[in-house]
Amino acid sequence: MNLNNIYNIYFIGIGGIGMSALARYFKANGKCVAGYDKTKTDITDSLVDLDIAIHFEDSVANLDNRFLNPETTLVVYTPAVPKSHMELTYFKNNGFTVLKRSQVLGLITQNTFCLAVAGTHGKTTTTSILGHLLHECNVPLTAFLGGISENYNSNLILNGTEVSVVEADEFDRSFLTLHPDMACITSMDADHLDIYGDASALIASFKDFTKQLKPNGKLFVKNGLPLKGITYGIEDDADYAAQNITIENGTYVFDVKTPKTVLKNLQFNLPGRHNLSNALVALAMSVEYGVPIQQLAKALASYKGVKRRFTYQLKTDNLVFIDDYAHHPEEINAVHQAVREMYPNKKVLAIFQPHLFSRTQDFAQDFAKSLSQFDELLLLDIYPAREMPIEGVTSEWLLSLMTAKNKKLVTKDTLIENIKKSTADIILTIGAGDIGAEVSKIKKALQNES
Template sequence: MNYNNIHNVYFIGIGGIGMSALARYFKANNKQVMGYDKTKTEITDGLENLGVKVHFNDSIDNIPTRFLDIESTLVVYTPAIPKAHQELNYFIDNGYKVLKRSVVLGEITKHTFCLAVAGTHGKTTTTSILGHLLNECGVEVTAFLGGISENYNSNLILNGTKVTVVEADEFDRSFLTLSPDLACITSMDADHLDIYGEAEALKDSFVDFSKKLKLNGKLFVKNGLPLKGITYGIEDDSDYSVKNIKIIDGTYVFDVKTPSTTLDNFKFNLPGRHNLSNALIALAMAVEYGCPPKQLAKALASYKGVKRRFSYPIKTENLVLIDDYAHHPQEINAVHQAVREMYPNQKVMAVFQPHLFSRTRDFADEFAEALSQFDEVLLLDIYPARELPIEGITSNWLLDKMKHNHKKLVEKPEIISEIKKSNAQVILMIGAGDIGEEVKHVKEALSVAS
């Protein structure tokens, strides 16, 4: 596609994290950008502050005259949009260029030097670290992030078009539209079984992704995954490995063994071995790209994280409030490991909102086991996202599976009062639904109380 002929870009589902990054990209490239989303959020507010018009009711009357020019208008949609969506069907029926977000991302990046991060966990943090490292090392990079970077207060790093960094999403096999020069796979745990049907089909898609590399491209794989590539791991015999780990004042200090040498004295401020692994693979890819080790060490030390990835809305001596996007049992386990490492003697309450009926059904026993590790658990109703309810699959059903004496099913308005009843010093709010919108209310209430 010749994007020079495109003057208008219309997004259906513009408030999605990946969609909004593309919207910001096209806006920065002087295109007329507008779109629809179901719900007004901080992300849509941010777009509107940039001059992007966003509406929240599905009606073809919302499409302005200039966007009716078929030849100069591109329509981008997310698979989460229902098939009956009026605006989407109008554009399809009238012959517009209508493309999935992943296809557009593939088109934008294929003529760049592309670094892609794939895996069922760790994509967003790894992508944001990698984008930050390259940017701080002076690389002309555009990075499309799956979360809001604390360093840039954005899900887009825009500093040139020579190099791109992208999150390679396995949902709906979206990552097969990419053709990266360097790619990594962080994990291949079963997920999205509503799309894939079974775990083997998901694994096969990662194999297919590994074959999308450009000629002479390089693949990095977490040690232990059933794929050939440059390996990485923590304190093991991988090609790239973290060594000599220390925690000093809540900061990881460590060395990195590469295939040819050892780079010493790196500092990283995010807690949890899973985040340390994310930092390692970002460093490995940046080293292979050619970034100088001294600049990388300085850049990593300045990395602040991603909103809703072990973020600290409150961090005081007497009370800690942590916000995290974890929505898979393995991610909850990783959050648990991190919080116990950082706060080994504190009582921890987890407030969890399950995401998707199908995921709750497919991993119910694993969710119950992961959540039971916390001292207290508050469980919200399942966030449906794109799904209709499944008979018998409820949060109460999940709660019954938990072997725990301090668990309770709550509604959103009850969260604050239930937290105040507890003497837990560490409060975790976790999930990929709209629980993130509740965090600001909890922060405000607890800040006033303290």
């Protein structure tokens, strides 16, 4: 398919983080863009500000006539949209080209030098660091991010079209539409078992992804994963290794051993060894791409992070409030490690909203163990997203599995009053559902208390 012959792009699920990045990209490239989403959000508001028409009712009657010509219109949808969606059904039954987001990403990147970031954890942060490093070093790139970059206040970095930086998403095996020149795999922990069935099928899919590399492509793998490639790791004997790590005023200061040299006294501002690992592989990919090493230190030090990835909402001498997207037990463990490293001996309250009934069921014991590490826990109901309830899989059941003594089930209506009762020094909101919408309310309430 030749995108040059397409003038109109219609998105079903345009408010999704990955979909909205594509919408921004096509709008910036002169296409006529519009879309549907079921919910109005900050993201849809930002797209409307770009003069992208969006409606929130699933009805063919809402479609602009410009998008009713199958010869000049491409329809992009997300797998999260139900098959019964009326607009999607109309387009499929009337001769339109209808593609998943991942297929469109494959089309955009096929004629670029593509750097892809895969892994069950760390994709968004690693992609945003890599995009930032290359942008700051004047590489002509387009980076599609799975989160809102604090540096660019966007999920799209647009600085040219020769190079593309993308997340390679394992959900629905989407990453098998990509053919990268360079790729990294940050982790292969079991997840999305509603799609894969078991961990072995997930691992097999990652191995299939490595075969998608172009001839002479380079694969970067976290040390210890059962794959061959350029290795990276923290304080170990990997090809790229972070060494002599210290923390100065909340900032990591460290050296990086590369296959050819040692980079001294690099600075990185995001807390957590998992984020340091993400920065390390982004640095390694930049070096192997050919960016001058002396430019990378300054670029890395100026990286600010991604919204909802260990994002500070309040930071005072008496109280710290952090918001994070973590929705898998290993991600919660990483957040716990980061907060304990940065704030030793402080009392920590975690507020968690489970995401998906299937994920809660598949990893219940691991969730219980990871969440029990915090001093206090407030647990919200499960966010269903695309799923129907599973009998017996509830937040009450998950809470009963936890060994933590100071734990409580709460609703959004009672959340703030329960937070105010806490004596914690550090407050964390964690989850991938709509808990993010509560963050500003919590922040306002805490500010009024102080």
